[in-house]
Amino acid sequence: MRRALVEKRIIQELLGRVHIEDVVGTYVSLKRSGNSLRGLCPFHSETSPSFYVSPSKGVYYCFGCRAGGNAIKFLQEMEGKSFMEVVRELAEREGIEIPKEEFDRHRDEEEKQKFARRRRHLELLGKISEIYEKVLWQSPAGKNGRKYLEKRGIDEKIARDFRLGYAPPEGIGIESMLGKLHASLQDAQEVGLLKTGRDGKAYEIFRGRVIFPITITGGDVVAFSGRALPGTEEEEKTKYINSPESPYFRKGNILFGLPRALPHIRRNKRVIIVEGNFDVISMAQAGFENVVAPLGSALTPKHVEHLKRLDVGITLLFDGDAAGMRAAVKAGEVIIPSGISTGVALLPEGYDPHSLLIEKGKDAVEKVLDSSTELFDFLISEVSREAGDSEIERVKGLRKAWEILKQTPDDLVRVELLKKMAQAFKLNEREVRKHLGRQSDATQSYQPPNDFDDYKNAKQTRDVSFKREYEILLQAVMEYPSIAPQVFKLCKDVVEDFSVLKVLRVLADTIEQETDKQKIGTFILEEFFEREVFENNEIRDYVMSIAMNDAKLFESEDSAKKGIIDVLGKLKKEKLDREIEIINKKAKEARGKGNFDEYQKILIEKQNLCKQAKKIIF
Ligand SMILES: [Zn+2]
Structure with a gap:
């Protein structure tokens, strides 16, 4: 955007x-x-x-x-x-000049207004965030907020890093400063800063609260989360409130702390999920930087989808009490279908990450993280612990556990899980299969939900016999992107590798969407990174392994085209050869049975195929 x-x-x-x-x-x-x-x-x-x-x-x-x-x-x-x-x-x-307020000239008026509004809104949120921050650190009104942070052991450096702020009980007077901020009352309502009361007056949503700005990649503030000060009327109403949902903020899509944690998550190849905003901040303060939290709600499939794209492992760091365990089971249910490798680390009872860090220090948290349990094992032991000892209850528990675990995308893992469940529920495997009925058939293919990794099956359709030929095709298109649409059309009926076709189609689409064909250069690969097909890691690696070869294969567009025609000719010929082989078999069969009419027909078919094959070569 x-x-x-x-x-x-x-x-x-x-x-x-x-x-x-x-x-x-x-x-x-x-x-x-x-x-x-x-x-x-x-x-x-x-x-x-x-x-x-x-x-x-x-x-x-x-x-x-x-x-x-x-x-x-x-x-x-x-x-x-x-x-x-x-x-x-x-x-x-x-030394390149960027004109102010520069817009893409092809965009129409409506789009322009939409972008202008978005920018106005995000600027408003950004400025309000700065004001909350100023109030916290510089005004007498912020004293209670500062005291509260101090009591919670959050030092100023990390608080500033997360851009924490404070909204005093009487608010900060947003309505009166809108003119100065070049925003309207409607803007402030649309981004969830003001709400209209029964008396028709606008009042501020955040009052008497420590403010956590919620940011997206790039640093823009899209919403706020507010923690009421302890012992206040506000706290009695609700401890935490979030901005209402807006075009920029969907609670179920955003993880608190993610933009800041991203490089650390990549480096550690792991994301730690905690339950609250304060946990994220105190973990960061203690040097655990790859930590995020869902915003006052449970983990959603959307969250998991984001994390899946990062291709990292997950550790759930939850409270060790009954509520924490239930939350971990729920989160586990959402994670299982993604196949993300996940560990569950439970804190000693009575602690959250924040209080454990304050009271026992970093090492204690490190120890909890190190002793995390594999998600499958955790779920099985939780459900079996909850189930009673009687056979009826054990079978009930078994079915409940399987409902969750069968969502795992890997067939082999599912076979393993049946064994583990048998042990946990004190049944033998035959009994387990009997109780689960046809459901336990681990070979039945799991259907991923529609919005999940459409390209998952690419692996099974990879055709390795023409590896070099496909590389030449893709390299030619990457060197001369403008020929992509043409190449895709030519390849559609010849190339049998699913991944190669997907990649060619995305390249072709990207080119066709570009109105000015002169502009197409190496820039296309960057656009490619944004496309959905790239979410499949195998395809991503495959394309990049070809792209990273910096030697130029073709000196000119014409030689690239010639190279492509050679490759396609070879692929077509191989395909025809296979068909001719089949027809030879059929002909032999027909002759053997004395079915000469059929034999004649097959011979004519064969002649046609041979003619086609000749045309390709000469
Ligand atoms: Zn790397």
């Missing part, structure tokens, strides 16, 4: 001038290896390099943690800056 604020042309000019090897080179020492540049990945810890840079395509990619993108993305992730910040800095360095 932010990208649309600057004309594409400018971004392309910028990327054309910047040398990615120089940008990356200031952080990573790159060495030539074959046809590419290679180094140790700055986004995860490793001892042998799996991080590659392609100067000709202007992109980087890590085959270890799958971080990838162009120079702008690299600086965003490396320096924790927003897209616009990086663009502005690079433009200044390269």
